[in-house]
Amino acid sequence: MSKSTSADRLVFVPLGGCGEIGMNLNLYGFGLPGREKWIIVDLGVTFGDASTPGVEVIMPDPAFITERAKDLLGIVLTHAHEDHMGAVATLWPQLRAPVYATPFTAYLMRDRLAEADLLDQVELHEIPLRGRFTLGAFDLELVTLTHSIPEPNGLIIRTPAGLILHTGDWKIDPNPLIGETIDAEALMAAGEEGVLAMVCDSTNVLSEGMAGSEADVREELIKLVGEQKGRVAVAAFASNVARLQTAVEAAEANNRAVCLVGRSMHRMMGAARHVGLFADARPFIDEEEAASMPKARVLYLCTGSQGEPRAALSRIASGTHRHVKLSSGDSVLFSSRVIPGNEKSIFALQNALAAKGVNIITERERHIHVSGHPCRDELRQMYAWARPRIAIPVHGERRHLVAHAKLARELQVAHGFAPRNGDMIELSSAGADLVDEVPSGRLHRDGSVLTPADDGSLRMRKKLAFGGVISMALAVDEKARLVSGPEVNFCGLPDPAHDDFAQAEDDLILSAERAFKSLDKAHRQNERAVEDVVQRAVRKTASGIWGKRPHVEVIVLPV
């Protein structure tokens, strides 16, 4: 329990982002225990993969703060990446608090709110870079950092209990191409003022050195594009606006026209132009015009670097893209990293391109990607600037958070705390104290509905994926006689034409009949009893044939 139950206290509660990279949801509370007023910093999503079949989008379960929505002062967004703002439009109806963001982020936020038909309801405040504003006891000041998207902000959060530096996502890029360099002065000034706690990005804590500068990528990409004779496609994350700028410069330096391919590429470019970026770029050309250009005069800027099947590059590779064709002698430059879990889909994409004779160049061969997150030397620098009393690593899996806390200790930070989602941590001059564990979890966007990740439906679907399903039905009359069935359907099991399965249907029906007949009359009239005994018998018979236990559904119809 808290040491200070009768006085105002400052607490930090991550509901997402501690245990995974992505899906950030940070809460700060200030007030008497149990009567805190809250702010949310970032409200993001993460994406499903082969381990979550049928689920494309995953977000933190906000139940803890939803129940306290009347005490929620605002939702502050540090920057416009999906893992920091992707859940706002979905979860806002449960939260109904004003949203604060800088112009670029606000522009994209409005887009999403409009899609969700929420634009009229949400109070969206546009804060200028370096802006300062107040939410209850929280005095917030934006600090300009560097990252792979325009307007990455750290937050200086001044509270009566002390000053928090919440970094958001950052790196130290001496030449970021887009936006200003990191505002070291503001960070040092915060250090001078006294940072009680720094809540800091852990993504690259396992990597020594520096993330590297976008300027180096530009130099290499200009050179690399110059070496190509055919069409060039650059695959990059659309949200990596600095990289889009780099690609545009590489095109112009080599007298190639730029053609954007992919919906999110156009969307992100719209936001970038909105804040004045790409003002000097030559006009882009559309896909039809690009198709008619000499091969050496065009550079496609494409989505789909992760092998996403519906994105531009996968459609180009499979030859199903309407206007963009690549063939022997053309090149695809993967100016992006491989997100863990996407290897197989990326390699499938690269195999399809290789089969067409397209050259593939990745960051393995040439220096055409840098990370947007701080490596260890950058973290060391940040700790030197901010000199926090307490280090709270966030934005990482367990192994990152633990390694980050260890690094902070080595840097003489007095207290470190590697949190888990749902930890309520009191921050005070005495250090970081775990004062409570609050409900946390994940929500799945499953079809059109939001479901708790642990409602059992995904686990059941994985069971079906493993063993398929056998459906049985039988009709029982009022005298407990089996008057029709058992009938059997199976799906997800080997083809009945398979030698071992030729007799399967008969065997399954026979085992169901025997199971039914093994019951006395009273139990035969009990639907549940019939279902149970048939289910067990059929599962066992199936297992004998197949060596695996399928799911068995039994329906008893009384007639």
Added chain:
Amino acid sequence: MSKSTSADRLVFVPLGGCGEIGMNLNLYGFGLPGREKWIIVDLGVTFGDASTPGVEVIMPDPAFITERAKDLLGIVLTHAHEDHMGAVATLWPQLRAPVYATPFTAYLMRDRLAEADLLDQVELHEIPLRGRFTLGAFDLELVTLTHSIPEPNGLIIRTPAGLILHTGDWKIDPNPLIGETIDAEALMAAGEEGVLAMVCDSTNVLSEGMAGSEADVREELIKLVGEQKGRVAVAAFASNVARLQTAVEAAEANNRAVCLVGRSMHRMMGAARHVGLFADARPFIDEEEAASMPKARVLYLCTGSQGEPRAALSRIASGTHRHVKLSSGDSVLFSSRVIPGNEKSIFALQNALAAKGVNIITERERHIHVSGHPCRDELRQMYAWARPRIAIPVHGERRHLVAHAKLARELQVAHGFAPRNGDMIELSSAGADLVDEVPSGRLHRDGSVLTPADDGSLRMRKKLAFGGVISMALAVDEKARLVSGPEVNFCGLPDPAHDDFAQAEDDLILSAERAFKSLDKAHRQNERAVEDVVQRAVRKTASGIWGKRPHVEVIVLPV
């Protein structure tokens, strides 16, 4: 068609390994077209992952050669890795040909044949290193190479149509620790004699330089183990016997006793000792003895480097291993690579270890792993030794094979052919000609049965994983009246307690009833017609509720 339909010809037919790394199956045929005699070189498996739920082992479909089993002269194994010999025990009953292998491979093969109760039936010939033997028109000579397992052999295959160098898996390790260095003399002698075609490993063709020597790993691992104060666990592939030797030397150099953990570690060590390896090693200790040793005096050699849930290391990380416990201050050294597709399970394992305070060191931080396959400089050397007329890259995905063929062209090889599984390639002084495409595919070990990968069952299970299943049953009497049901069960859909699903059961039943009633009397008595109309209606209703289309099974019981 072949240029030489009326004369003997030499053909190469890969049925596995061209399009994937793993699952090798190579055929060589010699004779009149359609009347060839065949040899199989290697017969391996690959392993399932999240993209093949319910399938653990995958192998090439051998149908083409099974149908020609009477003309199959023998099965030759280059080495004992699963992707080269893992399918022999399963597929041998269809092939029934003698098997040829060197002593270490033969030892492990006998183990597997005994498990499959085939030991008495299979004629297994043990060939010495550098041995030479004849199978019909094929005169085979083993060449000792270097790789990550003892006794890696290349094959010199002399035929009346010319000499083939089939490399198998190899690298150039000047100091392999286990076994001899690569037999450059034999390779050069083959080059002098004249190599018509080289069929060669493509795994690392995308990597510049050399794979690196096991001796460097040994040096680093000795140093690294010396830096540790707690228990040390080295995670490695059990089949990487050179690495086991390295780990044993690192333990002995630091006065730690070795304890093997994991079944395949013991199995592989048995085979290694059988061929005289580890004869000078100090006795290993068992898990119970290790548990009672001072922490700094023990080194565990563990399976499970890929995060396999049932392997030793995962059980240690979850605290469920009976004898082996790791805690704060202990270290796990991952002396292994990350196999693409395994990232998430490996990271989950590392997160569990980090949560215990265990130090994690991987090849990212320290030089404690080298690949067993040739990088580009090694390939260049091999081409310089063998000087083949034709380059046939195998053992790779499409992108590897294409890059390898390109490299061969750069090295002035006259002809190159990057094959696909099922290509029948005639090899002659005129070059490599695609003369036929024969059936190829994959078999899944699904439960206890072998199924064609494309029999639809896996696709159906993935559909179930995406959308779950709704089972419905209804009873219809001879007058076409609905006398019981429709009843509905659903699984894999959101919990019925979910707001959006509270009415789902009623809605689904209602839509099924309406669909039934929409039919005229004749169709109501047609089970198939009822099933179809109900299935369509229910799927549509479910989609309206959920935004996804589940699979719907309908059973109509006539009463």
